[in-house]
Amino acid sequence: MRMKSISEDKVHVVGIDLGGTSVRVGLFASDCTLVDTVTFKTRVSDGPKAVVADMAESIRTLERRHNVAVHTIGIGSPGPLDLAAGKLLQLPNFPGWDNFPLRDELSRSTRCKVVLESDANVAALAEAVMGAGKTYNVDSLVMWTLGTGVGGGIVLDNKVWRGCNDMAGELGHLSVDADGLHCSCGGQGCIERYASATAIAQAGREWFQRNSAKVAGFDWETITTATMADLADQGNSGMLGIFADVGARLGFAISQIVNTLDVPLYVVGGGVANAWHLFAPSLLSTVEKYSYVYRLGKASNRRPIPMIVPAELGSGAGLLGASLIARAQ
Amino acid sequence: MRMKSISEDKVHVVGIDLGGTSVRVGLFASDCTLVDTVTFKTRVSDGPKAVVADMAESIRTLERRHNVAVHTIGIGSPGPLDLAAGKLLQLPNFPGWDNFPLRDELSRSTRCKVVLESDANVAALAEAVMGAGKTYNVDSLVMWTLGTGVGGGIVLDNKVWRGCNDMAGELGHLSVDADGLHCSCGGQGCIERYASATAIAQAGREWFQRNSAKVAGFDWETITTATMADLADQGNSGMLGIFADVGARLGFAISQIVNTLDVPLYVVGGGVANAWHLFAPSLLSTVEKYSYVYRLGKASNRRPIPMIVPAELGSGAGLLGASLIARAQ
Numbered sequence: 064m065r066m067k068s069i070s071e072d073k074v075h076v077v078g079i080d081l082g083g084t085s086v087r088v089g090l091f092a093s094d095c096t097l098v099d100t101v102t103f104k105t106r107v108s109d110g111p112k113a114v115v116a117d118m119a120e121s122i123r124t125l126e127r128r129h130n131v132a133v134h135t136i137g138i139g140s141p142g143p144l145d146l147a148a149g150k151l152l153q154l155p156n157f158p159g160w161d162n163f164p165l166r167d168e169l170s171r172s173t174r175c176k177v178v179l180e181s182d183a184n185v186a187a188l189a190e191a192v193m194g195a196g197k198t199y200n201v202d203s204l205v206m207w208t209l210g211t212g213v214g215g216g217i218v219l220d221n222k223v224w225r226g227c228n229d230m231a232g233e234l235g236h237l238s239v240d241a242d243g244l245h246c247s248c249g250g251q252g253c254i255e256r257y258a259s260a261t262a263i264a265q266a267g268r269e270w271f272q273r274n275s276a277k278v279a280g281f282d283w284e285t286i287t288t289a290t291m292a293d294l295a296d297q298g299n300s301g302m303l304g305i306f307a308d309v310g311a312r313l314g315f316a317i318s319q320i321v322n323t324l325d326v327p328l329y330v331v332g333g334g335v336a337n338a339w340h341l342f343a344p345s346l347l348s349t350v351e352k353y354s355y356v357y358r359l360g361k362a363s364n365r366r367p368i369p370m371i372v373p374a375e376l377g378s379g380a381g382l383l384g385a386s387l388i389a390r391a392q
Numbered sequence: 393m394r395m396k397s398i399s400e401d402k403v404h405v406v407g408i409d410l411g412g413t414s415v416r417v418g419l420f421a422s423d424c425t426l427v428d429t430v431t432f433k434t435r436v437s438d439g440p441k442a443v444v445a446d447m448a449e450s451i452r453t454l455e456r457r458h459n460v461a462v463h464t465i466g467i468g469s470p471g472p473l474d475l476a477a478g479k480l481l482q483l484p485n486f487p488g489w490d491n492f493p494l495r496d497e498l499s500r501s502t503r504c505k506v507v508l509e510s511d512a513n514v515a516a517l518a519e520a521v522m523g524a525g526k527t528y529n530v531d532s533l534v535m536w537t538l539g540t541g542v543g544g545g546i547v548l549d550n551k552v553w554r555g556c557n558d559m560a561g562e563l564g565h566l567s568v569d570a571d572g573l574h575c576s577c578g579g580q581g582c583i584e585r586y587a588s589a590t591a592i593a594q595a596g597r598e599w600f601q602r603n604s605a606k607v608a609g610f611d612w613e614t615i616t617t618a619t620m621a622d623l624a625d626q627g628n629s630g631m632l633g634i635f636a637d638v639g640a641r642l643g644f645a646i647s648q649i650v651n652t653l654d655v656p657l658y659v660v661g662g663g664v665a666n667a668w669h670l671f672a673p674s675l676l677s678t679v680e681k682y683s684y685v686y687r688l689g690k691a692s693n694r695r696p697i698p699m700i701v702p703a704e705l706g707s708g709a710g711l712l713g714a715s716l717i718a719r720a721q
Contacts, residue, residue: 143688203556217652219548226654227532228685228695233651236684241569241644248684315570319648322562323546325555355565355577356557359472366557 078386083156137389139185185384187216194375209335310342314349332374407715466718468514514713516545523704538664639671643678661703
């Protein structure tokens with residue numbers, strides 16, 4: 064067995080997962096293992112410079128704890144971003160942060176090289192390199208992250224596909240119904256309005272209201288995807304129907320992407336993916352119905368069959384992906 | 393001005409455009425100009441070997457006429473194809489040709505290196521390198537070809553994106569309505585059922601039948617996209633409505649791809665694109681309605697605005713694209 068040299072062990076990078084509620088800062092060793100993390104509340108209203116100071120302090124803490132020097136930081140942030148300029152643009156949940164040059168400010172505070180990337184893209188990259196993409200040994204995948212909203216990331220030949228405006232992979236705003244629900248993006252029928260945790264909880268509340276239903280010990284006003292999944296597992300037909308609809312809607316969106324990109328792997332992550340067993344059957348049958356490419360792939364035993372699977376890395380994908388983009392530079 | 397050397401002028405490649413009705417064989421000079429073509433009827437029922445013999449004979453004719461030796465041939469064929477094996481799979485309009493090893497058979501008959509690619513992909517590559525992509529100076533584009541069916545091709549960073557099963561870019565089978573018209577592919581609501589020349593002519597015939605309409609000197613039973621466009625240009629409200637619907641449906645499909653890939657250019661080609669002025673207004677307004685990425689691109693003056701334009705190369709795109717893939721090898 065090859066031993067690691069001390070100098071290799073000193074190659075540490077930091078990944079940062081910037082969220083609207085909390086920030087996670089992770090120290091990674093050269094073999095991509097997570098050594099330690101610091102998590103703190105995002106002081107959104109104190110402004111971006113305060114949060115950059117918190118990030119820098121966390122990195123110093125990690126450096127002291129482990130007696131290492133960090134030279135490169137990767138940071139995954141909600142979008143929209145201007146990646147070339149390293150700036151946040153107008154982030155919906157970060158009032159007052161518009162156009163903040165996060166990359167350069169964090170670089171100045173830490174004297175490190177900083178790489179900025181969208182949170183959905185770093186999660187997709189992490190799944191590609193260390194998660195489902197590694198399991199199935201593929202170079203390309205498309206990932207949906209079903210959380211408060213629905214994010215998307217596209218990895219082609221092991222590289223994030225960013226598009227000409229850094230806006231590729233806005234897969235939460237694929238429309239599954241031209242006459243469907245209106246979305247805050249200005250569009251209509253966006254999959255985010257059907258398959259996000261927010262949309263699913265709303266559908267759950269509406270079902271209880273419509274059916275004047277009561278379930279012993281269950282408070283439907285504070286319903287979440289997780290509590291709805293529990294009820295569905297107990298056989299509640301309303302909840303089962305909602306998850307079947309989530310799968311059908313998401314399957315329709317995925318079928319469009321299978322027909323377009325013909326990559327071998329499609330990954331569904333985010334908190335909602337914990338209910339995978341409840342929405343996967345309708346998702347898969349819908350992709351089969353609407354995707355010519357999926358059907359041809361399945362019909363031929365010479366071809367790779369496109370796979371649609373739940374994410375493997377869970378909530379750690381963002382942090383790991385941020386460290387990977389730092390490493391790639 | 394730099395003079396071409398004689399040896400450069402001798403670097404000739406052949407592009408072949410294999411269609412269900414006719415085959416076109418083009419001799420191209422080193423600067424990508426078309427020197428000469430031979431066209432012949434596709435003897436589909438005589439089998440693929442007869443057609444390969446016709447292709448080889450045409451190439452010999454071109455070699456003799458211009459006193460050149462051809463070493464490389466690119467051929468654009470309808471799909472589905474197995475590109476790695478150089479084979480046709482089950483082509484709908486070529487009964488009896490299943491699994492024919494076109495690449496190797498043509499190579500044996502001509503002693504040339506042969507490169508096989510799908511017709512929609514070579515057309516997209518031609519537009520990227522010599523057509524709209526050159527005009528707008530972009531490296532990536534997505535192209536729809538509206539003909540008898542609807543084909544698609546994706547060029548990313550100047551390379552055709554083929555997918556893991558050589559089936560990427562099946563953009564005619566994007567579904568624009570989960571409950572829409574049934575398609576011969578087995579799906580439902582495919583854009584091919586609304587925006588192909590076949591579908592448009594059918595919509596035209598149905599309009600005349602529904603409205604028991606007669607237009608002097610116009611035979612609606614032999615209606616085509618071209619004659620319908622003439623009527624629309626004369627103010628026929630039925631035809632104007634049909635083209636507006638084509639634009640809205642195609643715009644919905646394009647909006648999904650803008651949200652997914654965020655490339656700078658989307659090209660609409662094929663015979664139907666001659667009626668661009670009749671369907672472009674509803675197409676563009678529909679993309680604006682359904683694509684978050686398109687709206688953000690338009691709103692910012694720092695970003696490239698995604699452009700949606702008609703193809704520039706017309707029916708020569710296939711032949712030129714076939715010669716380009718030969719050259720790229």
